[in-house]
Amino acid sequence: DTGVSQDPRHKITKRGQNVTFRCDPISEHNRLYWYRQTLGQGPEFLTYFQNEAQLEKSRLLSDRFSAERPKGSFSTLEIQRTEQGDSAMYLCASSSTGTGETQYFGPGTRLLVL
Amino acid sequence: SQKIEQNSEALNIQEGKTATLTCNYTNYSPAYLQWYRQDPGRGPVFLLLIRENEKEKRKERLKVTFDTTLKQSLFHITASQPADSATYLCALPNSGGYQKVTFGIGTKLQVIP
Numbered sequence: 459d460t461g462v463s464q465d466p467r468h469k470i471t472k473r474g475q476n477v478t479f480r481c482d483p484i485s486e487h488n489r490l491y492w493y494r495q496t497l498g499q500g501p502e503f504l505t506y507f508q509n510e511a512q513l514e515k516s517r518l519l520s521d522r523f524s525a526e527r528p529k530g531s532f533s534t535l536e537i538q539r540t541e542q543g544d545s546a547m548y549l550c551a552s553s554s555t556g557t558g559e560t561q562y563f564g565p566g567t568r569l570l571v572l
Numbered sequence: 573s574q575k576i577e578q579n580s581e582a583l584n585i586q587e588g589k590t591a592t593l594t595c596n597y598t599n600y601s602p603a604y605l606q607w608y609r610q611d612p613g614r615g616p617v618f619l620l621l622i623r624e625n626e627k628e629k630r631k632e633r634l635k636v637t638f639d640t641t642l643k644q645s646l647f648h649i650t651a652s653q654p655a656d657s658a659t660y661l662c663a664l665p666n667s668g669g670y671q672k673v674t675f676g677i678g679t680k681l682q683v684i685p
Contacts, residue, residue: 462615498580500661500675501616514672549615559604559665561673563615
């Protein structure tokens, strides 16, 4: 078991560009979450999938953000027309019925928008 | 939604002493409460979960208490070691469903040798 992986680990982009992040959850986990974390803050919930269905989406997730989990395995988070305020660590986590409420986090993707 | 308060100031303690971190919450009482550890540049790592009908939970040198009357959880690390230095996050589920959790801002613990 390799745990939750995220790619890339770091991303630097210019304002206005689009970026896409990938998350590969633990293989048997059917639930997947995206969070955003800025310096000195705890992770903020963005969205949640059960299998391929996106069941909840935070108000933090503006129209520029979209997430998918097409086959119920890996997930992508896309940010269109990035803004400097999007600079943050984007964390992915997964869980399953077996793990209950425990979420297993990936290492995160650190985004810097110049 | 739930509001969580953790001491935003860093906690410095001497190696070997017991570290005690506090998590206070407002609004409704959650069905459970979790503690996570986060090292710089890494994702949080789950440590302990305590349910509303449990007063105390232990795991090795860690102990968590949950007082639903005070709306407070205490997280203790006994015989602290420099390797325990990290940020510790408290997390509670939202009332709408168990899958969405709200994290506190975390308390940074520094164990001094």
